[in-house]
Amino acid sequence: MTDNKTESMSVNPDDFWVDEQPVEGTEESKRKRILVIKLSALGDVVLAMGPFAAIRAAHPDAHITVLTTRPYVDLMKSSGFFDSIAIDRRPKLSQLREVLALRRFLRNGNFDRVYDLQTSDRSGFYYKLFWPGPKPEWSGIARGCSHPHANSERSNMHTIDRHADQLADAGIKDVPAPYISGPDIDLDRFGIRSPFVLICPGGAPHRPAKRWPAERFGLLAKKLADYRLTPVLIGTNSEADVLNRIDQMCPKARNLMGRTGFLDIASLAARSVLAIGNDTGPMHIAAAAGAPSVVLFSRDSDPKLSAPRGHGPNAVSIVRESDLRQLTVNRVMEVIRERLDLTD
16 A cells, blocks of 8 residues: 555544445445454464555455444554554443444445454444345355354464455455565664564463563573673553563663554664563564564463564564473573674
């Protein structure tokens, strides 16, 4: 998609459903209309960037709308794969007015085909909202859809492989690796000195077992600083306790808490010599932006199903320990030394 097309994209986060309907009889009305559904979560949205590219390549002249949730609007807009964005508030069945608004959006969109990349109970319900009228071609797992992904092993496949298999059943054979490009970034804006390592020590608060202890990240940051590598810490304000603890342990670290949006993370990752962190969304962004990556996994998640995918077979190194409290700094540093060819 050209820059001009991206700039004219219909998107207004203050509205419920956002989509420009073509005027009947115009050239625009003759374009094939495609809907892509991807609602959440961050890691899954990033892993869907390859499938997004494949869908655009398969329908180069179509008007493609993505249905997503508000946190991912900027990522969707910057990708260049979509002509318009619809924002889903994920209404409950009890919110009848909003459910009916969703139904109007789906039915009035005149979509020729829908690619459901969320493949959840929710998105399967969206297929039912077309009843009793005609239904578009639908790629997903909704019962009765035209292009079902019926692979009995789909729940045992990595997210990217599952998407690729689903799209193959819908006639799209070539799905690239995910790629995210952030805007040009001024490192001085963040007070960063190169070379630097991007550190993502946070994670979902309701899954503490997926987090390596802050003290280990602090010791790791100190070791990286000894190699004259600037540790750059990223995370949200809700992760202040972790980020501040690392900052206290390593005064040479640069703490960017609350200052980096998704696209900033991509820009920083592309400029870093390495990104390291827990199994969390920002590490998916870092890998997709091209950063050599080291990702820490516990027994709470399976890298065979959800690990970040980078550019090349050795782009992402996985370090897994059943209980991350048992993962030593020396073991992680050994992987980093090998990745960066560091010598004592």
